[in-house]
Amino acid sequence: MGVSDTEAVTTGEGDATSWEAVEDLPPSAKLVAKVLEYEDTLTQSQLAEETLLPPRTVRYALSRLEEVGAVDSRFSFSDARKRLYTLSI
Numbered sequence: 001m002g003v004s005d006t007e008a009v010t011t012g013e014g015d016a017t018s019w020e021a022v023e024d025l026p027p028s029a030k031l032v033a034k035v036l037e038y039e040d041t042l043t044q045s046q047l048a049e050e051t052l053l054p055p056r057t058v059r060y061a062l063s064r065l066e067e068v069g070a071v072d073s074r075f076s077f078s079d080a081r082k083r084l085y086t087l088s089i
Contacts, residue, residue, distance in 0.1 A: 018089030021068040028053055029061040033070055036087040043082045 022033050028051075035050045036042065042050065048058045062085060065071040070089045076082040 018070070022065070022070050022089070025064050025068065026061065028057050029064045032058060032061040033065060033087060033089075036071065036085060041084050041086045043076065043084060045082075047085065 022030055025033075031051050031053070032047055035047060039046075039050065044055065044058055044062065047053075047062070048055045051058065053061070062071060062073070066073065070087065071085050072088045073083045073085050076084050
């Protein structure tokens with residue numbers, strides 16, 4: 001029983017540590033992270049629609065989230081001009 005308790009604490013701490021990096025970011029970055037948590041994968045324009053934030057603000061939020069390693073991005077297969085963003089924490 002002690003081993004499973006330790007594992008639960010370790011995984012819990014990992015999640016908390018990941019989100020701690022986001023806690024120091026601006027509110028817009030936190031909002032974008034939360035939307036990605038619920039929606040899984042979105043483009044920058046879809047994030048702007050979902051968050052009701054201006055595209056420039058979403059772009060800044062995504063760059064800050066990428067700096068702390070909270071977001072992964074990849075090119076869209078359907079449109080190589082667009083990038084798809086997913087939460088990595």
